[in-house]
Amino acid sequence: MKTLKTIGQFLKVNFKEIFNYMGAALGGGVLGMVVAFAVTLTLSTEEKTGYVTLGTVFGLGLVAILLIFGQSLGGQADFYVTVSMNRARMSYLIGRYLLLVIDVLGALAACFVVNVLEMKVVGPALAKGNEVENLLGKVSPGLIAGIAVVLPLVIIFCTAMYVMFERKFFWAMWAIYMIIALGGPRVSSAMKKSPESIPAKIGEGLHAFFNMGTVPWIVIGVVMLVAFLVADVIIYRKIEVKM
Structure with a gap:
């Protein structure tokens, strides 16, 4: 019960960060669409060949940077607080993993909204009858689930590396x-x-x-899931913190 309470408290305190990532995805999407619109204005009628979903790419790119780099390096503070308050490390690990899964799903959902907006409204309006190219391509639900499950483990692993190696890992x-x-x-x-x-x-x-193809990626996803899960549990149990 104590473990569940600790996990619940961690999620409650940090839950609002999901809106930061959703906002970043939407903001990046708007920026990408503005850039696409500006490029369209500079082209002559003969040069206009269609529209590419830059908003989706900008949104995904910004979220990826914030999640992978921001969370990998920023998670150090949360871990230090956990250790200083004598809370169970595994409770922190589980709570942070669940929070990151929610963050990833929220960010991807916002990027999907941007993509739909581009494909249905902005793209056709700017393409002037030409093709609307979806740079996101066809994304299967399985791929989204795989990213949501595996990426948080990778981020948590990177946080551990930053705690252990500090500036060396930052520069890497x-x-x-x-x-x-x-x-x-x-x-x-x-x-x-x-x-x-x-x-x-x-x-x-x-x-x-x-x-x-699907099968090779399923194999890779399972291998990564197991490898990073085992690595995270072992490292966070033994890692020494310099307070």
Whole structure:
């Protein structure tokens, strides 16, 4: 009963953060649609070939940064408070996991709203009869469930790494972010302009990886779920905190 009470208190105190992520998704979506509208204004009638769902991409991108980087690094404070108040670490772990699942589902729901708005209203209005390209593509309920279940475990694992290695892990996370932010556009451009280049080959490999099919992704999801669950439980039981 004490464990359930602790988990309930943790969720009650932090539940409002879900609205931050939903707001970020909607805000990013609006920004993306404004950018798309501005680009449309600069193009001549002959150049206008359609509309791409930039709002959805902006919303997902902003939420991903806030969840993965913000929660991974910001969760350190919650863990310190838990330890300082002599609360059970497993209660914290379960409570934070449930909270992150709610955050992820709320953020994805907001991104879905943005996507529907673009596909049904904004896209057709700006495309002027041309094609509306959905950059989000077809997302299955299984993929959404997989992200909601596995991503929180990854974030919790990253928090543990930050508690243990502090600035070293921060700079490692920053390096990963910069590689994705700077390398992504280069790879995308190379795939169109220089198909034989190394960045283009990397892009083709990533495209093949992310389009393996349902069964391989189920296997990968289960493996990641078990691996990060076991790792999180072991690490949070033994981790030493420098107060």
